[in-house]
Amino acid sequence: MKTRRSSSRLRCAAAAPARYLVVGCKPWNRRIFDEQLAGLPGEWSYLADREQLTAEAVDRLAPRYVFFLHWSWKVPEALIARHECVCFHMTDVPYGRGGSPLQNLIARGHRETKLTALRMTADFDAGPVYMKQPLSLEGGAEEILIRASRLAAAMIVRLVREHPAPVPQQGDVVVFKRRKPAESAIAAPESLAALHDFIRMLDAEGYPPAFLEHGGFRFEFTRSALYDGRLAADVKITPVPRPAPAR
Numbered sequence: 001m002k003t004r005r006s007s008s009r010l011r012c013a014a015a016a017p018a019r020y021l022v023v024g025c026k027p028w029n030r031r032i033f034d035e036q037l038a039g040l041p042g043e044w045s046y047l048a049d050r051e052q053l054t055a056e057a058v059d060r061l062a063p064r065y066v067f068f069l070h071w072s073w074k075v076p077e078a079l080i081a082r083h084e085c086v087c088f089h090m091t092d093v094p095y096g097r098g099g100s101p102l103q104n105l106i107a108r109g110h111r112e113t114k115l116t117a118l119r120m121t122a123d124f125d126a127g128p129v130y131m132k133q134p135l136s137l138e139g140g141a142e143e144i145l146i147r148a149s150r151l152a153a154a155m156i157v158r159l160v161r162e163h164p165a166p167v168p169q170q171g172d173v174v175v176f177k178r179r180k181p182a183e184s185a186i187a188a189p190e191s192l193a194a195l196h197d198f199i200r201m202l203d204a205e206g207y208p209p210a211f212l213e214h215g216g217f218r219f220e221f222t223r224s225a226l227y228d229g230r231l232a233a234d235v236k237i238t239p240v241p242r243p244a245p246a247r
Helices: 002-015 027-037 055-061 077-082 101-107 141-162 192-200
Strands: 019-024 043-047 065-070 085-089 095-098 112-119 129-136 174-176 210-214 217-227 230-239
Touching: 019 027, 019 055, 019 141, 027 043, 027 065, 027 141, 055 077, 065 141, 085 141, 095 101, 101 141, 101 192, 112 141, 129 141, 192 217, 192 230
Parallel strands: 019 043, 019 065, 065 085, 095 174
Antiparallel strands: 085 112, 112 129, 210 217, 217 230
């Protein structure tokens, strides 16, 4: 009887569906999760709250994978150490490790890149690679980010079906620096095409848009369109806050 009960427990354990956690901080991440991932076999959970992403909370869920569609903050090292965490980085690593990959790529003249699924480690974007897929860099930043999230979801489907073993990165390491808000100021672009690229690479929710300050006003540019010999864009104009008078 003991053996029979033990076998029954083993069969129940084997039949338990795999659990998966998807993490994202952009509004389109949740929409893509609902459309492409939530209906897959297994138990799928979604998390968007930074405060809830702790190693202890993920321990209780016990997911097979933790997938990061888009995340703007450092992930706790304890979580990375205890779970198989997968992020999707918008460069052909080891080229382009680091921050602001989309902006750094466009600023360097790239028109396409690779979306890389890699296992997260304590070192940013240095983990082994599961797979890479081509990704176009045409369009505005938000359009590109949505495209990347949809592609990441398709890659997740492959990961949970095939369970590929990640392989170490190969090649020369090039590290990108995270851009600062002040770097969104328009300086002296060499051409209309360069100005168009500068505006579009910053045109996404949560990013400081390209701007100019003149005559006490701040001009913020979005929705750039490049035509033959001219550029059209939306502009928002606000007063520049004046410094408080000295006492």
